[in-house]
Amino acid sequence: MSGSDLQTLQIETPVFQEHETASGHTVKFLPLVWSAIWRQRTESLLTLFALTVAFTLFGAMLALNAAYEKAIADARMDRLFVTRRFDGPATLPLGYREQLARIPGVTAVGGQIWFGGHEQDVHHGILIMFVDEGMRAAWPELPLSQADWHALDAMPAGIFLTRKAAARRNARIGGIVTLNTAPGSRADGGTSWYFTVLGVVPDPPGWGQWNPDLIIANMRYWEETSDLQERNGVNTLRVAIDRPEHALAVCRAIETRFTNANPALSCVPARENAQELAEANINMRRISLGIAAAGLFMILFLCANGMAESVRERLWEFGVLKTFGYSDAGLGFLVVLEAAIPTLLAALLGAALARAVDTFIAHLAVTGVINMPEISASSAAFGWALCVALIVALVSSVAPLQRVRRMPVGAVVAGR
Amino acid sequence: MSELRQIVAVILIGLGSLRSRYATAMVIVIGMASVVGVLTSMLSLTSGMTRAYYTPEDARRAVVWAGTANFDQSRSLHRDVIGTILDAPGIARGSDGAPLADAEFLMRLPTLEGFADGELNVRGLSGAGLAMRPAFRVVAGHMFQAGRRELLVGTGALRKFGLGVGGKVQLIDGDWPIVGVFTNGGDILESYLVGDADTIMAATRRHGYAQVMAQLNDAGAYAKFAAWLTENPALAVSVERKTDYDLRQVGSQSAFFTDMAYLIGAIMALGAMFGVVKIMYATVRARTREIGTLRAMGFGAAPVAASVLAEAALLGVVGALLGAALAWLVFDGREMWVWGSFRLHVSANLWALGLLWALVTSLVGGLTPALRAARLPASEALRAA
Numbered sequence: 001m002s003g004s005d006l007q008t009l010q011i012e013t014p015v016f017q018e019h020e021t022a023s024g025h026t027v028k029f030l031p032l033v034w035s036a037i038w039r040q041r042t043e044s045l046l047t048l049f050a051l052t053v054a055f056t057l058f059g060a061m062l063a064l065n066a067a068y069e070k071a072i073a074d075a076r077m078d079r080l081f082v083t084r085r086f087d088g089p090a091t092l093p094l095g096y097r098e099q100l101a102r103i104p105g106v107t108a109v110g111g112q113i114w115f116g117g118h119e120q121d122v123h124h125g126i127l128i129m130f131v132d133e134g135m136r137a138a139w140p141e142l143p144l145s146q147a148d149w150h151a152l153d154a155m156p157a158g159i160f161l162t163r164k165a166a167a168r169r170n171a172r173i174g175g176i177v178t179l180n181t182a183p184g185s186r187a188d189g190g191t192s193w194y195f196t197v198l199g200v201v202p203d204p205p206g207w208g209q210w211n212p213d214l215i216i217a218n219m220r221y222w223e224e225t226s227d228l229q230e231r232n233g234v235n236t237l238r239v240a241i242d243r244p245e246h247a248l249a250v251c252r253a254i255e256t257r258f259t260n261a262n263p264a265l266s267c268v269p270a271r272e273n274a275q276e277l278a279e280a281n282i283n284m285r286r287i288s289l290g291i292a293a294a295g296l297f298m299i300l301f302l303c304a305n306g307m308a309e310s311v312r313e314r315l316w317e318f319g320v321l322k323t324f325g326y327s328d329a330g331l332g333f334l335v336v337l338e339a340a341i342p343t344l345l346a347a348l349l350g351a352a353l354a355r356a357v358d359t360f361i362a363h364l365a366v367t368g369v370i371n372m373p374e375i376s377a378s379s380a381a382f383g384w385a386l387c388v389a390l391i392v393a394l395v396s397s398v399a400p401l402q403r404v405r406r407m408p409v410g411a412v413v414a415g416r
Numbered sequence: 417m418s419e420l421r422q423i424v425a426v427i428l429i430g431l432g433s434l435r436s437r438y439a440t441a442m443v444i445v446i447g448m449a450s451v452v453g454v455l456t457s458m459l460s461l462t463s464g465m466t467r468a469y470y471t472p473e474d475a476r477r478a479v480v481w482a483g484t485a486n487f488d489q490s491r492s493l494h495r496d497v498i499g500t501i502l503d504a505p506g507i508a509r510g511s512d513g514a515p516l517a518d519a520e521f522l523m524r525l526p527t528l529e530g531f532a533d534g535e536l537n538v539r540g541l542s543g544a545g546l547a548m549r550p551a552f553r554v555v556a557g558h559m560f561q562a563g564r565r566e567l568l569v570g571t572g573a574l575r576k577f578g579l580g581v582g583g584k585v586q587l588i589d590g591d592w593p594i595v596g597v598f599t600n601g602g603d604i605l606e607s608y609l610v611g612d613a614d615t616i617m618a619a620t621r622r623h624g625y626a627q628v629m630a631q632l633n634d635a636g637a638y639a640k641f642a643a644w645l646t647e648n649p650a651l652a653v654s655v656e657r658k659t660d661y662d663l664r665q666v667g668s669q670s671a672f673f674t675d676m677a678y679l680i681g682a683i684m685a686l687g688a689m690f691g692v693v694k695i696m697y698a699t700v701r702a703r704t705r706e707i708g709t710l711r712a713m714g715f716g717a718a719p720v721a722a723s724v725l726a727e728a729a730l731l732g733v734v735g736a737l738l739g740a741a742l743a744w745l746v747f748d749g750r751e752m753w754v755w756g757s758f759r760l761h762v763s764a765n766l767w768a769l770g771l772l773w774a775l776v777t778s779l780v781g782g783l784t785p786a787l788r789a790a791r792l793p794a795s796e797a798l799r800a801a
Binding site: 040042043046047049050051053054056057060085086087088182264266282284287290291294295297298301302305306308309357360361364 | 439440442443446447450453454457458461483489523524525526527586587588620621622652669670672673675676679680683684686687688690691693694697698701754
């Protein structure tokens with residue numbers, strides 16, 4: 001028996017004397033667990049760091065996956081996108097709005113047209129989305145309040161920028177945003193469009209996944225200012241319908257009504273559109289789950305190995321505890337607690353750090369070409385991390401527990 | 417015994433005792449396999465996509481756009497400027513003496529019923545465009561003919577959308593039959609349908625091409641070719657090397673993903689590194705008697721430290737090979753569709769990157785345990801055992 005073993009035994013004996021008191025059962029185990037964890041301080045800390053990093057990755061990937069799921073879930077089935085069926089130069093005639101509004105189930109129709117150019121130089125592109133009055137009802141999720149709509153009415157050359165768009169340009173209320181184009185975009189022959197910033201509005205839920213930022217302008221200004229050939233048209237019509245379950249039927253009715261029109265129309269519910277885009281791009285949802293699984297595998301292997309090693313090195317101690325009358329269940333509890341404390345702690349730290357990783361990932365996306373949905377910290381991510389930590393602790397303890405249960409107590413205590 | 421021989425001897429002794437520390441050693445192997453497996457799997461996407469967009473001939477090619485409309489779906493390059501563009505210096509000539517340059521475009525087709533999750537496009541090109549694609553082969557049916565409603569389907573689009581010879585797709589003027597299936601060396605063109613550009617333009621009332629793709633005499637001809645076009649007052653065009661355009665296309669779709677792969681690889685490597693430090697500390701502890709004995713026999717500190725580092729590196733490399741092999745087995749050659757068909761590619765470069773990644777992680781992780789092993793006084797080490 002080594003000196004350190006004797007010391008451990010001396011500490012643990014009082015615990016044995018009192019361990020049968022039900023209320024104090026867990027509390028009396030804690031010094032034992034703590035001494036086991038702190039036995040090899042450096043290695044315990046390193047295990048904790050490794051677990052924390054793995055949980056950080058796990059949490060970050062879960063949050064990323066949830067953000068993509070949410071972006072699709074936020075896209076509503078009672079909103080329809082109506083565009084040209086065939087690739088072509090012409091926009092959709094504004095007159096389609098009234099025809100669509102007469103289709104049963106349609107409650108509102110709004111039009112939008114995108115217009116692009118560059119700001120200070122050709123490397124700084126800018127896209128403006130002009131929307132008409134119909135969007136108030138057809139796209140109520142657009143982050144414009146009644147006051148904002150009034151402001152747009154009062155100043156047709158005004159624009160609202162989402163926070164991302166404003167931050168990218170360091171735009172301030174009252175400032176001017178300039179869009180430059182090739183000749184021929186304006187009826188007056190000019191090539192520069194000057195917009196006054198009326199306000200900064202929140203980014204619409206799920207918006208960032210498909211476009212870097214959003215700048216909203218008044219279509220009336222477009223209709224009054226653009227080249228005559230460009231007027232009376234929109235790129236997309238947004239349609240609101242009475243019930244989500246009518247989406248496919250209304251879409252079919254729209255496509256049928258406009259089959260022989262020029263241009264013919266194509267219709268898709270907003271949620272299906274979001275789903276299609278997610279599938280067409282690199283599928284970050286599936287990939288993030290795969291990476292989370294790899295992180296989980298690392299966690300499990302590391303933890304299981306740590307527990308196996310810890311129990312192997314302390315078999316004598318477990319033998320002594322058994323000799324003193326500790327039950328297999330009691331020792332099992334001891335081993336599971338020893339595994340659970342670092343994993344739970346790592347899960348909490350990792351879930352907190354995951355937020356920072358996700359912020360960095362979002363930063364990568366914003367500075368790159370692709371944008372992505374807003375990733376928000378959720379209690380669900382913490383909950384998942386804690387659940388996984390507990391499961392990992394339990395699974396990691398199975399083999400060491402079997403070893404403790406089957407060990408020949410006499411031989412182990414005798415040091416054989 | 418020389419220092420080098422001591423190092424070799426101690427490394428061999430350390431590795432010889434690995435069998436008794438099998439389970440702990442596996443933590444490093446599995447951890448590193450996870451790191452390298454995830455890294456190479458993710459990067460195989462970028463590698464595969466790059467392979468699909470680049471062709472060997474691209475180094476000698478240039479793309480001419482109408483102004484800033486530098487994308488395949490543009491319709492801004494009008495017919496009346498094409499002749500002037502083909503007069504530019506430096507364009508290679510075919511066997512018939514005609515310039516090897518082709519006005520082309522990409523046109524989106526309506527979504528096919530039951531295939532919502534992929535965009536079907538048709539590429540309009542002409543005989544010169546086909547002559548510029550030496551890998552182009554019709555593998556079923558026959559070649560499309562100018563002036564007729566005929567399209568070919570690439571093998572990628574065939575697999576994705578189930579379109580084959582006898583199938584039809586809808587253009588604005590009605591149904592167009594598919595008369596053949598083609599391959600083009602596995603590049604991105606196989607994701608599309610192709611047809612005669614002028615016939616499609618006439619049928620769809622399209623007035624402009626997207627680009628002129630030109631084969632140059634050599635890569636050095638680009639500067640003169642570009643200058644002639646951009647400085648020509650009769651034209652309002654921009655010019656780009658085909659390789660730059662490839663980079664732009666691949667980059668727009670994969671840059672974020674590639675950054676993500678490196679970020680995740682770095683995070684996983686950090687976790688694995690802590691694991692390596694922990695395991696190697698435990699190894700040094702388990703080998704204390706052995707190290708003490710060696711030191712007592714006159715072995716130096718450096719060979720002892722080297723043996724710890726060598727063990728960490730070896731386990732890391734084994735893990736990296738396992739991870740890369742798994743990525744190769746599971747993902748290499750697997751077809752994906754991201755705005756087009758391509759196959760994931762676990763290239764030799766990715767294997768090398770994985771090995772380097774694991775080696776650096778293992779060596780950094782093994783450093784402090786190696787120093788601890790080197791500093792173990794022989795007498796103390798023997799007593800501790």
